[in-house]
Amino acid sequence: MAISIETFFLSPDGEGTLQARIQQMIAHGILSGRFRKGEKLPSSRKLAQHLGVSRITVTLAYTELLANDYLESRDRSGYFVSENAPEPPQFTPNPTSNGDNIDWSRALGRRFTGGRTPTKPLDWSSYRYPFIYGQTDPSLFDHANWRHCALQALGQKDFSALTTDYFDQDDPKLIEFIARHTLPRRGILAQPDEILVTMGAQNALWLTAQVLLTQRRTAAIEEPCYHALRDILTQSRCHLSAVEVDPNGLPPEALPDHADVIFTTPSHQSPTNATMPLDRRKALLDKAREMDALIVEDDYEFEISFLGSPSPALKSLDTEGRVIYVGSFSKSIFPGLRLGYLVGSKQFIRECRALRASVLRHPPGHIQRTAAYFLSLGHYDSLIRRMGQVFARRRKVMEQALADHGLGVEGRGVFGGSSIWMRAPKGVDTEELDHALRARSVLIEPGRTFFRGPGAPRNFYRLAYSSIPSEHIPEGIAILAQELAKARS
Incomplete structure (x- = not known):
């Protein structure tokens, strides 16, 4: 591997001759571990041109490093870091060695660490x-067809999907599939401008919290609940009211009268797996109407219903636009996909779209188009x-x-x-x-x-x-x- 010439520069505060400073620069790169054994250095001509010095100065520096076993010369190939070069020292870097003398306890305006999100082993x-x-079970995942769809999305026909900056929009093929196939299975009818693609359900919940909640508003959450949701709401600085779930999920009668937004997982309560029955879903809608509150429905794991058909989504029972629906393909396809969607009233989706555009514009077009093919060709089902x-x-x-x-x-x-x-x-x-x-x-x-x-x-x-x-x-x-x-x- 060749060392990029851009990594070489002479400090204006350096002392000694140009030759000595070049030697020090290369030796320091080797001793710090930035330049590794076997890596190729730029030619003396290119380095001299880059540093603005004479070629003979660089050649003399290389010759001295060669004599000290920092470099080795290979016939017609140039100079390389020697296999016998000194080893970088094994030590813990001084925390102030990078010049970071800032008092971060005062400089940080807000903190986003300190929640209870668990650390899961990567191995x-x-x-x-x-x-x-x-996590994804490799024995179940359809590698071949996902790879086929990814290659199809790389084709010339889909060049625009791969390269276009959608700004605040999404892949129309993916939106069409969600509107015509995914949502109707949950009893939900939505127009394209009522759907927003997100970077997974967690990103959808974050967008929702940012748009709906302020320091003066109250969010009702389930207890226990998805830990990342609690972190998101804590960071939004809203008031939090935790409502203990029972074997049927969130009990509407236990909700505080002052709640502005109710977060719930009716299909499979996270983490207890309680399923909210139909009569309670209707009671929850009635309670929200009485309180003039909004409901955020995280339709978590509705696809994994192998014991019977899932209950209708809360959103499908909503006749007032009171329910905001969160769905995800990350759990059912694979978690690293980070692809979900929000469904809600046009005014709400418009604000979420604007916020998303200011943060990440849109999820990558190639990922969206690959997922659209995987879904539409029947591989997902x-x-x-x-x-x-x-x-x-x-x-x-x-x-x-x-x-x-x-x-x-x-x-x-x-x-x-x-x-x-x-x-x-x-x-x-x-x-x-x-x-x-x-x-x-x-x-x-x-x-x-x-x-x-x-x-x-x-x-x-x-x-x-x-x-x-x-x-x-x-x-x-x-x-x-x-x-x-x-x-x-």
Whole structure:
């Protein structure tokens, strides 16, 4: 690999002759680790021209570095960092060595760290028993057809989709599919200007919070709830009111009368998996009308309904434009896709579109067009059917294993889903349990992050079956039961 000539410059404050300063510059690059063994340096002519010095000055500097074993010369190929060059020192850099003397505790106007968003291991697939939520199972994903769609989107016919700056608009093919195929399955009819493509559901929730909430407004959220949503709303500086869910999800009668926006996950409550029945959905709409509040419906995991047809979306029952709908392809296709959508009244979508344009303009056109092909050619429906069949088998195996070991199930999706919400005995800290299980190649998701406040319960956890083969589930649950027994004693 050649070292870019732009990385070479002579400091105006340097001391000594030009030859000595060039030697110091290259030696420092090697000793700091910026220039690595075997990398090629620019020719003496090009470097001299770049630095504005004579060629002989550079040649003499190279010759001196050659003699000191910093460089080596290869026949007709030029100069390279020597394989015998001094090794960069192994030390922790001085925190002030980069000249950062700013008092960041005063300089930061707002802070976005400090939430309870968990850190998930990037090497989850190396665990034998990964009861980890939200990752793609490579044995289920349709690599071949996704690659085919990506190549098709790179073709000359789709050149404009690949290269166009849509500014605040989206790929019309993707919008058309969402409007004509995805939303009608949920009982929702929407026009193109009532749909906005987002960088996943989390981005959709952020846009919604930014547009609807102020420091004087109140948001009602479920307790427990999706931890990233709570972080988003905390950062918006609005007032937060947490409403405890029951086995049927969010109870409308428990909502505070002063709430301006209600956030809910009626299809599969996150994380308990509770499914809100139809009569409660109607009651929630009536309550919102009475309060003159808006509802944000995160239609989380509605596609993973292998036990029966999902209930109608809350948005499909809305006759007043009161419900804002959040959907996502990231969970059902693959999480790294980061592609979701917002559906709402034109006035609301117009403001979200303007905000999105000021932050990221639009999701990449090639990703949108690839997804549009994957959806419209039927690959997405095939993937969902295959996932549903496999998840149904895995869930059956997991439920039997949990029953065999007498482990406490707190919530499971009525129509399906990809996880089971668990409760450990009182006194068990599932974060400590998680640490012990990792040593035995088992991954679980501790539940404390889903709750608000310092007194959050520590004995809940989530087990997902989306990324673990059926044959590994019984043994993994057996290890879990063993560690739970140790934690109780």
